[in-house]
Every structure is written in structure tokens, then in C-alpha cells.
Amino acid sequence: MLNDRVLAAVLEFRRKRNWEQFHKPKELAAAITVEASELLEIFQWKSHDEVARLLESQARGRVEDEIADVVILLSYLCHDLGLDVNAAVLAKLKKNEAKYPVEKSYGNARKYDE
Numbered sequence: 001m002l003n004d005r006v007l008a009a010v011l012e013f014r015r016k017r018n019w020e021q022f023h024k025p026k027e028l029a030a031a032i033t034v035e036a037s038e039l040l041e042i043f044q045w046k047s048h049d050e051v052a053r054l055l056e057s058q059a060r061g062r063v064e065d066e067i068a069d070v071v072i073l074l075s076y077l078c079h080d081l082g083l084d085v086n087a088a089v090l091a092k093l094k095k096n097e098a099k100y101p102v103e104k105s106y107g108n109a110r111k112y113d114e
């Protein structure tokens with residue numbers, strides 16, 4: 001997900017603060033959900049037009065900050081679990097391709113079992 005230089009910086013930030021002790025998988029999963037909710041909160045109750053204007057304003061920085069929070073926490077979780085996120089994504093894409101073949105899914109957003 002992150003390149004080696006950025007991942008090293010993220011891990012160093014945590015190590016310097018002795019925060020590994022707080023980053024058990026369950027706590028990281030909960031924190032990811034909290035940060036994803038903070039991202040959603042920025043858009044909450046706004047129309048698509050309002051969101052588009054927001055993304056072209058200074059408030060875009062808030063979106064970038066919350067996305068960064070999610071990615072940082074996901075990076076800790078992947079690192080701690082020894083998970084190869086690129087391999088996991090490719091494996092999941094393969095499963096999704098089976099669930100959502102192009103000929104059935106093109107241009108529609110229905111779930112595979114609907």
C-alpha cells in the first residue's frame with residue numbers, strides 16, 4: 001500500500017511513541033472504522049453538488065487527512081499481521097471477478113446475489 005520510505009516513517013512514528021502496545025488487531029480494526037467514519041462525516045448530509053464544491057475548496061485537506069488516518073492504521077494492521085496487501089488485493093479482485101462478471105455487471109450497481 002505505502003512505499004518503503006513512507007511505511008518506514010509511519011512505523012518510526014509509532015515506535016518513537018511506544019504505541020505498538022496499544023495496536024492489537026482488534027484496536028486497529030476499531031480505529032480504522034472510527035477514522036473511516038470521520039471521513040464519512042465530512043460528506044454527511046451534503047448533496048453531490050455540495051460534496052463536489054467541498055472537494056474543490058480548502059476543506060479538501062480534511063478529506064486528505066482522514067484518508068491518511070485510515071491508510072496509516074491499515075498499514076499498521078497489515079504490517080503487524082505480516083500481510084502482503086498487494087497479494088490480498090489481487091486475490092480479492094479475482095474473487096470479485098467471479099462474483100461480478102463484466103457481462104452481468106457492466107453499468108449496474110446491484111449486488112451479485114440480487
Ligand SMILES: [Mg+2]
Pocket residue numbers: 035038065066069
Ligand atoms: Mg481522523
